Amino acid sequence: MVSPAGCWWRRLAVAALAVSLGLEAVYRYLRRRRRGTPREVLFFPAPLSCSEPLLSPGTRCSCPLPHEAGGALSQLLRRLLGARRSLDICVFTFSSPPLARAVLLLHGRGVRVRVITDSDYMAAAGSQIGALRKAGIMVRHNQTSGFMHHKFALLDKSIVITGSMNWTMQAIQTNKENVLITDDGVCVRAYMEEFERLWEEYDPAGYHFFPEDDKEGA
């Protein structure tokens, strides 16, 4: 025998559970939809493809390369081009022309771009750092003996792109590489703090490259 009161509470509990599970599902669906499934891992090498449809939207390209936009490089470019307010890049070597074009495009749109890179490699053959600097993008670099070996970027301070891949054509087209993209708050905060820490550490005001400056009249 179940008393009327017990029956009422049981119904309420079942209904509450159903509503709560429904709310949870809707919340998770909306969260994923708003962010565009931000957790993603891209693997390289990516098959050669033309990036023009992404970098020059609206123009027609007749080059012989495939124009599918599903490859890993296209997915990475699409993610980068999604930045609206800021793009903070911290990469060891940056020599990939399509990635540099994407960064210049964002800079031209008014996105605040900052770049941290490695002093040994920024002037190497094919480096895109000079082109970024010429366009007015802020670049800072290490001045110590170890490598600035990070390969991460932060979009709008809310999505981090990290992994093993330097931003070079060899990495994209030839190496086995991984790129992890996430909006996980713990990760984003950690990488953002590291970026800001290095940005301050590499402030040109603190450069000590030129010991001859200390020699009076030299």
Place this chain on the structure above:
Amino acid sequence: MVSPAGCWWRRLAVAALAVSLGLEAVYRYLRRRRRGTPREVLFFPAPLSCSEPLLSPGTRCSCPLPHEAGGALSQLLRRLLGARRSLDICVFTFSSPPLARAVLLLHGRGVRVRVITDSDYMAAAGSQIGALRKAGIMVRHNQTSGFMHHKFALLDKSIVITGSMNWTMQAIQTNKENVLITDDGVCVRAYMEEFERLWEEYDPAGYHFFPEDDKEGA
């Protein structure tokens, strides 16, 4: 005035909210407890410290290095030593003695260790790959022109360790590096699939290093 129906719905809403918040809290607590707060980002270089307390538990070490266990290398070692069933390593260069000792310790405990590495660097000075092979650990490597440039590991097929850091002393002690640790299902599955794909691709049965084998009698 509140009608009985309105009152019933209000109670249902409050109960649903309470159940939903309770379920979410219990779910998060259990998830964190089971995994031990698995999302984490470690940054290097790490200050020099002695790894003996982790690698030889129970012994006393009187070396002059600090013995604090809070540094990034200690945290990474502690994570690795947490593997119970399997450890799948996929790293470009592996020359760090404390990391190699941790892997040998796990192998000795019966953890199934597999290693994928790069053919150009596995025989370089200081490489630990030979020591791992001598201990009976399975090692496979690429045989193509591009680098096997990944730097990730999978613990018990449920936690992935990835980032910019090769397993070398220069990376640990001198470079700016990041290591991301997560049990996110999407990430773990993606890295696990990449590992298994490369493990098959680098099966020694498919090696074509020795073209002279084709020459009859040569």
